[in-house]
Amino acid sequence: xxxxxxxxxxxxxxxxxxxxxxxxxxxxxxxxxxxxxxxxxxxxxxxxxxxxxxxxxxxxxxxx
Amino acid sequence: xxxxxxxxxxxxxxxxxxxxxxxxxxxxxxxxxxxxxxxxxxxxxxxxxxxxxxxxxxxxxxxxxxxxxxxxxxxxxxxxxxxxxxxxxxxxxxxxxxxxxxxxxxxxxxxxxxxxxxxxxxxxxxxxxxxxxxxxxxxxxxxxxxxxxx
Numbered sequence: 001x002x003x004x005x006x007x008x009x010x011x012x013x014x015x016x017x018x019x020x021x022x023x024x025x026x027x028x029x030x031x032x033x034x035x036x037x038x039x040x041x042x043x044x045x046x047x048x049x050x051x052x053x054x055x056x057x058x059x060x061x062x063x064x
Numbered sequence: 065x066x067x068x069x070x071x072x073x074x075x076x077x078x079x080x081x082x083x084x085x086x087x088x089x090x091x092x093x094x095x096x097x098x099x100x101x102x103x104x105x106x107x108x109x110x111x112x113x114x115x116x117x118x119x120x121x122x123x124x125x126x127x128x129x130x131x132x133x134x135x136x137x138x139x140x141x142x143x144x145x146x147x148x149x150x151x152x153x154x155x156x157x158x159x160x161x162x163x164x165x166x167x168x169x170x171x172x173x174x175x176x177x178x179x180x181x182x183x184x185x186x187x188x189x190x191x192x193x194x195x196x197x198x199x200x201x202x203x204x205x206x207x208x209x210x211x212x213x214x
Contacts, residue, residue: 026086028213029154037213038154 003060006034008052023047088149095142100199103135107192136195158209166202170194 009019009030016034020027025044032038033048039060040048049056085093110131120128143163150156177189 024151026152026155028210029152032154032213038157041153044153 001039001060002036002063003033005030005048005059008054008059009034019051022051086150086152086155088146088151089155091149092142092146095145096139099135099138099142102138103132103196106132106135132192139195139199154213158213159206162202162206162209165205166198169201169205170198173197 005019009016014022016030017027020030023030023044029038029040033040045056045060049059052059110128113128119125143159146159147156150159174189174194177186180186181188
């Protein structure tokens with residue numbers, strides 16, 4: 001699954017650690033999601049969407 | 065935003081960032097150390113008793129012989145507690161992966177050993193080593209996965 005997390009984070013000039021703090025997850029989790037190594041659960045995807053004031057579909061796409 | 069407060073019982077580590085653990089992982093490491101210490105003490109205690117002519121009989125013999133299993137159960141319980149306490153789902157994912165690698169590793173090792181025992185007549189594999197080997201496979205894999213995803 002692809003996502004726009006890195007772009008959204010860069011727009012706000014947040015580091016991975018900043019985003020991890022805001023999501024209350026580890027920096028490794030943010031890195032794994034950004035690089036597509038790990039797909040977040042639905043609750044975490046909702047938290048990400050809420051943080052960026054966007055919809056889940058606007059951040060995550062199921063294109064390979 | 066809820067601020068993450070450091071766990072007072074688990075001071076921040078000065079190790080490299082990828083080695084730094086979540087509060088739940090630090091508690092797991094502490095519980096695991098206690099369980100492993102108990103395992104070693106109970107196993108050595110049993111050997112000492114056996115070598116010193118203490119040969120209990122009946123139900124007592126069974127109870128004494130399975131004492132190290134208490135430490136093994138404690139280890140499994142601490143793993144379960146870690147999974148329930150860990151709030152970071154990616155870290156949980158890595159831990160579960162490492163447990164699967166641990167189970168796979170010990171199954172391959174014991175199967176290969178069994179064939180070698182059967183056809184090449186190498187020395188017998190003592191099944192009491194199954195759990196320590198599982199733990200070694202699991203721990204090494206867990207740290208490797210954490211390093212790869214640092």
